[in-house]
Amino acid sequence: MGQAIATPAAEKSVFDIKNLNLWYGKNLALKDIDFTIYNNEITAIIGPSGCGKSTFIKTLNLMIQNIPGVRMSGEINYEQTNLLNDRVDLVDLRKKVGMVFQKANPFPKSIYENVAYGPKIHGMKKKGKLDEIVERSLRDVFLWDEVKDRLNTSALGLSGGQQQRLCIARAIATKPDVILMDEPTSALDPISTIKIEELALELKKNYSIVMVTHNMQQAARVSDRTAFFLMGELIEYDQTNKIFSAPSDKRTEDYVTGRFG
Amino acid sequence: MNSKVADRIATTIFYLIAATIVTVLVGLLGYIIFHGFSKLNLDFLTSPSSSFRAGGGIGNQLFNSFYILFLTMVFTVPLGLGGGIYMAEYARPGRLTNAIRTCIEVLASLPSIVIGMFGLLMFVNLTGWGYSILGGALALTVFNLPVMVRVCEDALRTVARDQKEASLALGITHWHTIKTVLLPAAFPSILTGAILASGRVFGEAAALLFTAGLTTPTLDFYNWNPFDSTSPLNIFRPAETLAVHIWAVNTQGLIPDVREVADGSSAVLIISVLIFNLLARWIGSVVHKKITASK
Numbered sequence: 001m002g003q004a005i006a007t008p009a010a011e012k013s014v015f016d017i018k019n020l021n022l023w024y025g026k027n028l029a030l031k032d033i034d035f036t037i038y039n040n041e042i043t044a045i046i047g048p049s050g051c052g053k054s055t056f057i058k059t060l061n062l063m064i065q066n067i068p069g070v071r072m073s074g075e076i077n078y079e080q081t082n083l084l085n086d087r088v089d090l091v092d093l094r095k096k097v098g099m100v101f102q103k104a105n106p107f108p109k110s111i112y113e114n115v116a117y118g119p120k121i122h123g124m125k126k127k128g129k130l131d132e133i134v135e136r137s138l139r140d141v142f143l144w145d146e147v148k149d150r151l152n153t154s155a156l157g158l159s160g161g162q163q164q165r166l167c168i169a170r171a172i173a174t175k176p177d178v179i180l181m182d183e184p185t186s187a188l189d190p191i192s193t194i195k196i197e198e199l200a201l202e203l204k205k206n207y208s209i210v211m212v213t214h215n216m217q218q219a220a221r222v223s224d225r226t227a228f229f230l231m232g233e234l235i236e237y238d239q240t241n242k243i244f245s246a247p248s249d250k251r252t253e254d255y256v257t258g259r260f261g
Numbered sequence: 262m263n264s265k266v267a268d269r270i271a272t273t274i275f276y277l278i279a280a281t282i283v284t285v286l287v288g289l290l291g292y293i294i295f296h297g298f299s300k301l302n303l304d305f306l307t308s309p310s311s312s313f314r315a316g317g318g319i320g321n322q323l324f325n326s327f328y329i330l331f332l333t334m335v336f337t338v339p340l341g342l343g344g345g346i347y348m349a350e351y352a353r354p355g356r357l358t359n360a361i362r363t364c365i366e367v368l369a370s371l372p373s374i375v376i377g378m379f380g381l382l383m384f385v386n387l388t389g390w391g392y393s394i395l396g397g398a399l400a401l402t403v404f405n406l407p408v409m410v411r412v413c414e415d416a417l418r419t420v421a422r423d424q425k426e427a428s429l430a431l432g433i434t435h436w437h438t439i440k441t442v443l444l445p446a447a448f449p450s451i452l453t454g455a456i457l458a459s460g461r462v463f464g465e466a467a468a469l470l471f472t473a474g475l476t477t478p479t480l481d482f483y484n485w486n487p488f489d490s491t492s493p494l495n496i497f498r499p500a501e502t503l504a505v506h507i508w509a510v511n512t513q514g515l516i517p518d519v520r521e522v523a524d525g526s527s528a529v530l531i532i533s534v535l536i537f538n539l540l541a542r543w544i545g546s547v548v549h550k551k552i553t554a555s556k
Contacts, residue, residue, distance in 0.1 A: 063430055068353065094432030101430075105423035108446055108553035118431040121441065154553050167427070174431060 012039040014178055014208045015060060019074035022055060022064070029055050031232045033074070037178075042200055042209045044223030044240065046216055048255070051229040053212045057180050059083075060210065061097040062090060095122060098171035102183040104163035106155035106170070111138075111147050114155045114166055118174040137169040141199055161192025165199065172207070179203065181211040185218065197222050216256055220244050228252045290531065297528020300521050306529070309480070310506065315518040319526050321477045324493055325394070325500035326533075329473060330463050332398035332496070337405045338455060344406070345413020345451075350439055369407035373467040376404045380472035392499035397473025404468050405458055412454030416447035449549040456541035460534040466504035474499035475509050503530050 015037035022030035030052050037043050037060075045053045058064040059076060062083060076083040083093070095118075106114050115134045116124075124130055134151070138144040143165045147158070155166055164184060171179055181200070185193040200209055200222050213219050219226050220240060227237040228249075236243060236252040247253045254260055304318060311317030344365075352358040380400030390396050420443050428438040444451075477500055480493045487494040501509065507526045510519050 061430060063426065066426075066429065091432040091434060094430055099430035101423055101426060103423055105421070105427045107424060107427065107442060117428075117441075118433070121431075121433050121437055156553060170427075170431070 013037060014039050014078065015210075016077040017075065018077070020059065020076060021073045022052075022059065023071045024067070025069045029232050030059075033234050035227065035234060035237065037208060037210060038225070039208050040204055040206075041224040042204050042211060042222050044219035044226045045210065045212045045229060046214075046219050046226060046255070047229035048260070049214075050231075052232040053229045054182055056229065057182055057210055057212050060178070060180055061094050061099055062088065063094075063099065091122075095174045096176050097178045097180060098174060098176035099180040099182070100164070100167050100171055100184050103187050104160060104167050106158070106163050106166050108154065108156055110152045111155045111158070111166060112151040115169050115173050118170060122174060133173050137173040138166075140172055140203070141165040141169040142195070143169060159192070161188050161195060164188060164192065164196060168196075168199065168203075172203070176207065178208045178210065181209060183212050183214055186214055193218070216244075216258075228255060230255070293524075293527050293531050297524040297526075297531075300525030301528060305525055309477075310522070311516060313515055315516060315521075317516060317518075317522060319503060319506060319522070319529065321480055321493075322501055322503045322506040322526070323529065324480075325473070325477060326463060326502040326504070328493070329394055329397050329401065329469070329500065329502055330459055332394065333401040333405060333462050334455065334459060336398060336402040337409045337458070340402070341406055341409025341455075342413050342451070344410035345415075345417060346439060348410065348414040349417035350435070350443070365407045365410055368403075369411065371404075373404055373465055374470075376400055377468040377471050379403065380468060384472055390497055392472065392474030392476075393497045394473055394500045395496040397469045397500060397502070398496075400468045400472040401462050401465060404465060405462050408458050408461070409455065412458065413447070413451055416450035416454065417443050419450065420446040445552050448552060449545045452548060453541045453545035456537050456544065460537040460541075463537065464504050464530055464534055466502070466508050469502055469505050470508070473502060473505070475501050475505060477501045503533075 013036045015035070017033055017035040017037075020030055020033040020035070021028065033056065035056075045057060047053045055064060059072065060078075064070055064072075072084055074084065078093070078097070081088065107117065109117070112134055115137050116130050119130060119133050124133070135144060135148075138147065143162060146162060147166075150157075155163065158166060164187075168179070168184075184200075185196050188196065197218065200211065203209060204224075211219075211223065223240045225238065226240045226243040228235045228243065228247075228251075230251055236247055236249045238248075243252060244256055247256060306318065306323060307320040308318030309321050310319060348358070348361070348365075352361065377400060380396060380403070384390065384396035384399045385392060388396070417439075424442055424446060425438055428442045429435070433441070478498055479491060481491040482493055484492045485494060486492050487496065489495060490498060503526055507523055507530065510516065510522050510526075514522070516522065
């Protein structure tokens with residue numbers, strides 16, 4: 001996957017980030033980040049704990065603004081809008097940029113209600129259409145066959161891996177362009193992890209995926225491009241195979257070869 | 262002394278403490294119910310109390326207690342919910358929020374007789390209503406509100422943060438998230454808290470002595486026009502509640518069967534509170550199952 005030759009279509013960018021700085025109170029947590037995220041690719045973000053990778057991914061749907069005391073400067077361009085300057089409708093943005101969290105967080109509702117939740121609140125009322133969305137979303141995450149007979153039972157009865165796939169289904173039910181995944185497999189067993197990875201590879205045909213991961217093998221296995229963050233700086237960003245075989249920065253090399261982190 | 266012996270001694274001590282507590286509680290409960298239970302019959306529960314002769318009931322008092330409780334909850338639940346939502350979701354950490362929280366805590370531990378005197382000034386004298394059900398219910402609202410705010414705030418806070426994030430990340434607005442994710446998840450605890458608070462309100466006497474008063478006018482239970490002075494629903498009439506009645510017959514009762522009436526009333530009071538508590542648990546778990554769709 002790493003050496004996928006970028007075709008012109010795949011070269012289209014979804015996010016264009018320029019000079020992004022972010023402060024928590026007085027602490028500079030992201031320094032001068034320049035970053036382009038491409039369409040229909042999986043972009044992996046790696047780095048040691050506290051390097052700013054989770055902070056960064058949360059800027060892309062502005063979830064970071066829920067944390068008190070956060071300030072940002074620079075540009076995060078998404079579809080010709082600068083999320084930091086222009087008045088952004090958070091509802092529209094987050095419909096387009098979905099997110100999956102580290103810990104599976106289904107609502108304590110039925111499986112059906114979990115997936116239908118987003119579309120319903122965004123105005124989809126028709127039962128037939130909702131059924132269709134729920135089925136399609138669950139099929140997309142390969143969960144349909146496992147749960148189709150118990151759509152009305154609690155989502156909390158699913159296994160951890162199933163819950164995480166349900167959360168992905170919930171995120172794609174609102175038809176986003178981008179899916180942000182913040183360490184989506186760190187709480188899962190190896191088999192569930194493989195399933196999520198295969199799912200991500202499948203989903204990139206239709207969506208652009210940004211995935212924060214602690215697991216370098218994961219980044220190497222699934223991503224097209226990899227970005228290495230260290231202490232709030234973007235150290236290196238390149239094709240995944242290049243990052244893992246011939247990084248240009250010494251620090252990247254030290255990290256991916258396991259010398260620190 | 263080796264640690265195994267110490268462990269055994271500690272275990273024994275805690276068992277003894279628990280046994281003492283249970284004995285006291287069961288003894289008290291048993292004593293009240295044992296003495297009062299024989300007095301309980303339909304006549305006692307439904308007939309009006311008498312001032313001089315033996316054989317009076319507690320019908321009016323029982324009705325008054327439930328009516329005042331109902332009104333109190335009508336005032337407290339929406340206000341408490343609003344306050345709880347504000348404290349849990351909108352209040353930014355800082356001096357103002359801390360000040361509000363301190364106020365709520367002080368208010369929650371205010372002696373109820375003080376609330377009674379405040380009620381006398383506010384809802385009896387200032388408003389000119391005299392002793393009234395409404396005044397009593399408002400005094401109890403002051404008494405109960407801080408607890409309700411706390412219950413609602415805590416219930417909302419215990420909803421996992423990731424649930425809220427999940428909703429916000431789907432592009433759901435803050436208010437919608439509160440309405441469709443936080444409140445349903447918090448609902449069982451809020452309901453349980455409200456019912457438990459009801460038990461506290463139901464048994465409250467001191468706050469009502471000088472607000473709802475010690476008397477009940479002759480009530481006509483066939484008259485349901487709330488503006489009529491003999492109607493039980495009239496909120497501007499004085500109303501002696503069950504808890505106040507127990508206090509009143511014991512301190513100034515002229516009836517010969519003071520003891521029987523007090524015993525019977527106490528049993529009714531404590532059984533009602535018991536029912537509130539059991540209901541709280543039962544409804545709480547039923548609603549939780551229903552909302553989370555779990556079996």
